[in-house]
Amino acid sequence: MSRAGQPPDLKKYMDKQLQIKLNVNLLVTEILRVFDQFMNLVIDNTMEVNGNEKNEFGMVVIQYLIR
Numbered sequence: 001m002s003r004a005g006q007p008p009d010l011k012k013y014m015d016k017q018l019q020i021k022l023n024v025n026l027l028v029t030e031i032l033r034v035f036d037q038f039m040n041l042v043i044d045n046t047m048e049v050n051g052n053e054k055n056e057f058g059m060v061v062i063q064y065l066i067r
Helices: none
Strands: 017-021 027-035 041-050 053-062
Antiparallel strands (some): 041 053
């Protein structure tokens, strides 16, 4: 979240290759397709990277959860 409590502006990352490190200690590479005001993400061409091992998942929804 930004300083004002608003989610960051993700528009500049649309349709670009990204890497996201998830809380479950996974690193995924993907292309950001859609996001909402709650920071839920729809990503495409998703690939889990674990050392030399790679697993492809295709299109995935990542839900932002507040703890």
